[in-house]
Amino acid sequence: MIIKINSNLFNQAENVTKIDLVLSHILNRRYNLFFDDEDIIDTSIWSNEARTQYKELLYEAFVATLQGSLKHDIELKENDNVAENEFSIDNGIIFLNSEVFIFLENATYDSCFIKGLITKFKTKGKKIQSFLDQKWIRIENCGGKGGIINQVNHILSSYNNDSLENFRYLRGIVIMDSDKKHKDDSYNDENGIIPFCDENNILLHILEKREIENYLPLELIEKIENLNQNELESFKKLTFDERDFYDMEKLSTRDYNTKQNFPSLFLEEELLQEMILKNCEHQNLPNEPQLILNKINSLL
Incomplete structure (x- = not known):
């Protein structure tokens, strides 16, 4: 800025x-x-x-x-x-x-995705990483979509005693899963998050794929031994579009929970920028990972 x-x-x-x-x-x-x-x-x-x-x-x-x-x-x-x-x-x-706020449905898991993009896309992620290191960015846990508006309002309330409308002071972005099961599904905004963000000048990014786990490339997933192998074979036969909206929890076993363990894979050195881009090149927004970083950078 x-x-x-x-x-x-x-x-x-x-x-x-x-x-x-x-x-x-x-x-x-x-x-x-x-x-x-x-x-x-x-x-x-x-x-x-x-x-x-x-x-x-x-x-x-x-x-x-x-x-x-x-x-x-x-x-x-x-x-x-x-x-x-x-x-x-x-x-x-x-x-x-004021800090810059990144509002996530689940900060424990979703922050791995954001930090992974920052690490893999070094040029676009350099300034964001510097802000994180200096604690000028705060990652907020919203506890699911139902908690996003409450959490943003909680931060907004800290400016209630200042002279301008409270949203004038807040620089923030909401990043959340689409939860779509098929490519042609419409996003279900039952919580009214889209108009809320518009009214309060909050940036919003709804992932094109179903969840953050769907951004992991197949070559990384298939190296995990404890997955449900029958489901994995079925997953490998899907088209790229079908994989984008596949429920990754189907790959879980008693010994491996994808919801808990997949997010950390975004921080693995083995995951390369090229692999992420290849997994997004068929999307409506093939540059979505860079777009997310651009949105965050616009707040800094």
Whole structure:
């Protein structure tokens, strides 16, 4: 995310410390800075109290802005105009300090899928991994589809006492299974998650395949010895489209539970990016794994 700090704020004594708070995020590489007013560095009220490292940061940002033709995502100003992506500096600080939320039906299992994509698609996953390492992303467990709205509302409630509508501060994405049994099935939104996400400016990704387990390639699955071998032979005979909506729990045995054990396979070194892509190339969205990462990156 690229932040612009309106030049007027640098000449308001009450905002000097607040500007430093924003710049600390830039210095820590959490966000990038759009800066096009070089005079501010030496002639503003802020410059009289500024730390040397922040002045150097502004010089670097000024050069990068001119050379890179950057566009900012939000601007911090004296007043809010959220429709134009403008925040007062006070509300902007709340927004920028907030974690990015990834809401999952089951964080224990589904997070393995997300972390696997981050690991296998290193270029698109690099920034996401950095945010995870710094704890700037929080993965939320919703306890199934029925708990998604309640969990998002719980996070939204933490902003109820702030001046803007609470959803204005929340950057989040809901990622959930389609639970479709056949390719041509329509998604059953019995919980009203789609309109809820629209109303609260939450990104939503419904998996094209049935569940996360359906994204595992056959060559990885067939190496597991404790699966139901009769079911596995039947599974191998299915078309790619049929495998996408197969109930993987049918492969479970007394000694191996696919629901519990399959998700960790996304973290195995043996699983390669090429294998994931091959397993998705027939889909309506053959680039779905990259699309999921792009959506998360758009929040950072």
